[in-house]
Amino acid sequence: MEKERLAKDDGRYIIFYTFEQPGGVDPTRAATPRTPAAPADQPASTSPTVPLEHETERDR
Amino acid sequence: MSQLRWDPVMREWVTYAPQRQDRTFLPPAAYCPLCPTKPGGIPTEVPRAAYQIAVFENRFPSYTLSAPLPEQPDTPLERFAPGRGICEVVLYTDQHNATLAQMDVRRIRNLIDVWADRYTDLGALPDVRYVFIFENKGEAIGVTLHHPHGQIYGYPFIPPKAARELESAQAYHAAHDGACLHCALVEDELRDARRLVAEGDHFAAFVPFSAHFPYEVHISARRCVPSIAALSPEERADLARVLKRVLVGYDALWGSSLPYMMIMHQAPTDGASYDGIAHFHIAFYPPNRTATKLKYLAGSETGAGAFIVDVMPEDAARQLRAAIAAAFPPA
Numbered sequence: 001m002e003k004e005r006l007a008k009d010d011g012r013y014i015i016f017y018t019f020e021q022p023g024g025v026d027p028t029r030a031a032t033p034r035t036p037a038a039p040a041d042q043p044a045s046t047s048p049t050v051p052l053e054h055e056t057e058r059d060r
Numbered sequence: 061m062s063q064l065r066w067d068p069v070m071r072e073w074v075t076y077a078p079q080r081q082d083r084t085f086l087p088p089a090a091y092c093p094l095c096p097t098k099p100g101g102i103p104t105e106v107p108r109a110a111y112q113i114a115v116f117e118n119r120f121p122s123y124t125l126s127a128p129l130p131e132q133p134d135t136p137l138e139r140f141a142p143g144r145g146i147c148e149v150v151l152y153t154d155q156h157n158a159t160l161a162q163m164d165v166r167r168i169r170n171l172i173d174v175w176a177d178r179y180t181d182l183g184a185l186p187d188v189r190y191v192f193i194f195e196n197k198g199e200a201i202g203v204t205l206h207h208p209h210g211q212i213y214g215y216p217f218i219p220p221k222a223a224r225e226l227e228s229a230q231a232y233h234a235a236h237d238g239a240c241l242h243c244a245l246v247e248d249e250l251r252d253a254r255r256l257v258a259e260g261d262h263f264a265a266f267v268p269f270s271a272h273f274p275y276e277v278h279i280s281a282r283r284c285v286p287s288i289a290a291l292s293p294e295e296r297a298d299l300a301r302v303l304k305r306v307l308v309g310y311d312a313l314w315g316s317s318l319p320y321m322m323i324m325h326q327a328p329t330d331g332a333s334y335d336g337i338a339h340f341h342i343a344f345y346p347p348n349r350t351a352t353k354l355k356y357l358a359g360s361e362t363g364a365g366a367f368i369v370d371v372m373p374e375d376a377a378r379q380l381r382a383a384i385a386a387a388f389p390p391a
Binding site: 006010013017 | 111
């Protein structure tokens with residue numbers, strides 16, 4: 001593992017790590033990224049707009 | 061500026077970092093600040109055209125080494141402290157559309173070396189008492205940048221959950237002739253096997269007996285090892301293989317890229333000894349309770365601290381084992 005630390009213009013640092021065997025991306029088994037399993041705007045369970053199904057399931 | 065305020069009721073520090081309100085929020089891919097800077101293109105956080113793994117100081121940190129001393133004096137009920145610590149961003153790859161689950165085992169193995177190096181470096185800083193390595197994945201978790209990355213917080217205190225876990229481990233250690241609580245838990249999960257999800261020579265992945273989230277998984281070292289930096293090369297390779305299976309299993313569970321919080325639990329770096337008490341493990345907390353429904357930390361969980369879980373751990377483990385078996389059929 002090689003490690004190279006550089007100063008950025010604003011004074012922060014960045015470190016680059018380099019490996020002889022870098023590996024990489026192998027998407028064959030994993031799911032397509034960025035597919036939220038639930039919509040980000042799904043209403044909270046306390047919201048008055050929440051579907052009734054949501055509450056009844058919780059109450060079972 | 062970052063400021064700590066002591067909550068005398070909960071007996072814990074709360075961090076205020078209002079400068080983070082301006083952080084970049086879900087930019088389009090063409091403006092991703094974590095992608096490499098292409099020749100002639102918009103400068104990003106990474107001043108190179110390509111990289112393998114990179115780590116940089118967060119532009120919008122919750123803690124900084126230069127946080128000023130509080131201007132106000134303490135009172136009996138109002139205690140302040142500077143938010144002195146450090147926040148880093150870990151870039152897993154320069155490929156914008158990938159996920160950790162999509163990394164091959166070799167890249168995950170390299171990433172483990174980077175995490176270990178950061179634990180050692182940040183833990184050596186005088187202001188850092190706990191190195192917290194984590195990843196928030198998915199918009200459901202509140203992630204603000206889609207590029208595959210994790211974060212590291214160098215806290216100036218031992219965070220409350222870690223402190224509570226260490227207290228439990230210390231009590232067990234004292235009551236059981238120096239035995240490690242987490243070693244006992246791993247042995248129990250391996251013996252019981254109903255909640256096992258994946259197993260390697262050096263690591264075991266399982267849904268804990270008392271999981272707080274429906275599909276929570278812990279990947280725990282089978283040896284009593286205090287931190288990721290103390291893992292041997294063989295253990296790191298094994299951890300990479302087990303991590304890959306768990307990550308792919310999560311995606312295979314419902315055929316979608318599952319959001320999660322991935323948290324590393326390890327020894328504080330405050331100079332004290334945690335032999336037989338701190339035990340390296342990784343916890344995954346996905347927010348989903350079904351493919352399309354989220355588990356909210358609502359009234360009982362947030363207000364009372366009492367978790368109510370919709371899925372039995374044994375059922376969750378069975379589903380995850382089946383998902384992993386389908387994704388990794390026998391050769």
